[in-house]
Amino acid sequence: MSVTNKQWLGLPLNLIWGYIAIAFFMTGDGFELAFLSHYIKELGFSPAEASLAFTLYGLAAALAAWVSGVVAEIITPQKTMLIGFLMWCIFHVLFLVFGLGHANYAMILLFYGIRGFAYPLFLYSFIVAIIHNVKSDSASSAIGWFWAVYSIGIGVFGSYIPSFTIPHIGELGTLWLALAFCITGGVIAQISLRHIATPRHMQNLTTREKLSELTRAVTLIYSNRNIMLSCMVRIINTLSLFGFAVIMPMMFVDQLGFTTSEWLQVWAVFFFTTIFSNVFWGVVSEKLGWIKVVRWFGCIGMALSSLAFYYIPQHFGHNFAMALIPAIALGIFVAAFVPMAAVFPALEPRHKGAAISVYNLSAGTSNFLAPAIAVLLLPHFSTIGVVIAYTVLYIVAFFICPFIHVEQPGFSTKPECAAESAQLS
Template identity: 30%
Template sequence: METRAQITLLDRIGIPTTFFWGYLGLLLFMIGDGVETSFLSRLFVDQGFDQSQVGVIFTVYGITAAIGAYLAGALSDLWGSRKVMAAGAIIWLVLHLVMLTIALPTRNYALLAASYGLRGFGYPLFAYGFMVWLIAGSPKERLNTALGWFWCCFTAGYPVIGSLLAAAFLPVLHPVGLLWLSWALVGAGAAIALLLIADRTGRQPLAAPEARDLKSILLGGITIMFTVPAVGRGAIARVINTTSQFGMWVFFPIFFTQQLGLPIEQWATLLSIMMGANMAAVIVVGMISDRWSWRKSTALFGGVFCAVACVVLYYTLLVASSNFLAIAAAAVLYGVAVAGYVALPPMMTAQAPERQGQAMSAYSLGAGASAAVGPLVGTLFIGSLGLQGVVWIYAALHLASAFLCLSIRSPGDGRP
């Protein structure tokens, strides 16, 4: 039973007390999901698969993650968020087990692509299902703070703490042992959240009975991108936002270890530094955006800054790989730059205030799609252009997103 002091402390820092165990469960789940980020592509290469084959696996994963992110909100309306989270956890745990016990030991490429690729449905259904529950059940006057804690737990787990665990325990547990640890962490996080969240809102469908039309719920987030073109442009910008990030997570560990000859544990540490900087920068860039302009800050700090930062990171690794401080500084620069797109959600919802849920579905679809587009760009061009050419494509996409963001005008020049 919670004491009054505990309730006051949680309230003071902006965490709804009824969702406390959900935050803890999300953190553990995302730590488990993020453990693999720094080494999994290298593990697949070590199993005898080439970079293009590995790129295909991660592209399939990205596609299913995009679909899962989009469906989390729609299925919460139809089933309730708790069932959506449970479905995501079951998908993740079962398919991860198939990968560990059958696909990897037998080096069966088709089964590996299917088990890991389809596992992509798991984390967005769980995490974004919880986010929808949080939005529905939190006090409206503290919703932004509650969502801030959501993203803090999400990013802290995936990939910051997950990558730190990998860096610390890879020499002891080795990749497969760490994948078993991730399975245990995901299971523990799911159990804590599903069994202990006190709020009742997400235990039943969120949509009113008369509004539970499957077709309109599932298609609304897509149709709004055409009926309100600014939302569509925002969704494309959201795809680009983390396209380079997801591409780097697939191809940079291979480049880091095979071409530069550096230990994978060092890449895991670098990744944690990068995303730790991102966590801090999200708050600062958000404050700047509110005081200046959503669209201008997103175009400058997101589009232009990201284009420069991903090129700087690649060439710093190439010419100064022995200087860890230099490459860590470049990683911090990139992590800060990725935070530059933080104002995209309010930019998009401001275009259709009466359809904010559908605008957020479009945003979530873009977020999930970036996990597919990043590896896909690398898969298509790394053979002909090399990693250097792929990085320049990422930079060009970021510059294109700057123009997209500048075109999304809201009341008050991006500050409705």
């Protein structure tokens, strides 16, 4: 299997249309992210009920993320992305017609929950395509671009477009428009990725051997200590991203007087910032070291910016300009965790698909755990209690990082943090 040498600032040019497909698909998937919880509340349901819908969605996403890496290696990334694409379209329509359209909470939970299985199959399978099409010492930059186009889709266009369409066609009409973007992304992916290098080493495995490889995505967590610790750090990575999408619309709109469009634009600025910070940290981590960047800029940066995202708007009230400051800070530092996607396969070079599945499981678990924390803490400690919980977990991740030993390809030093870990243990 060949890997590409043709890159532009770390972007593998043979996969460029795949990156574009991710941007389109995640634009459609991201339409709902910053307003759906508030819209469900407007339909007559409580904030806890709205958070529960996101929790079930996140649980489904975590399960799908877990299997996506191995499945993509077994049946190819292209076929796995097709399955995710078709599932998303079918259950999105059912969610809109029978769930939101009839304000039926049971149908909202059912179809939104099932749709949660879809996007990780499409999204995370592309990481497998990246890993098998770029050199390992360039993986961090290539994955930095992956998260950049993810941010362009789910965050920038996914937030800005609804901020303009909701006043004209409403929330439900905007969610119908999302379908067009996901269809576009799905079609581009199927056409453009037909001839890329794909993993072939599992094609001839027996069914039993394939199931064994699938279970390895779980067993790696306790058989490889470094994978387990990396998993914990990756789960903590996006707690504020997924959690703030649920709790902050209620604080900004209901408490501080922002309009839904203003809140969506604040959230879009956060994601717009990550376009550049994802690429930046991907490149920088290949110079400074993966874990060093994650620890000092990711963990500490996210702890401080998460607190700022609450306290600055609370202090200045309905002040759009001041609200952008913590949004930009959050966008800078959340991307400092980008190297984690390169850490996992480097820790298990003989089982890259299983390692990526654990990475994806961690990302999906974050999607589940963030609103779950909100469900548990909101009734008792309000928004600030949730924010403090996220902040404490980022500090915990800071202390976990020194114990992760990974050999970084092309890096001139010894395995990262080995000496520091020896001193701490």
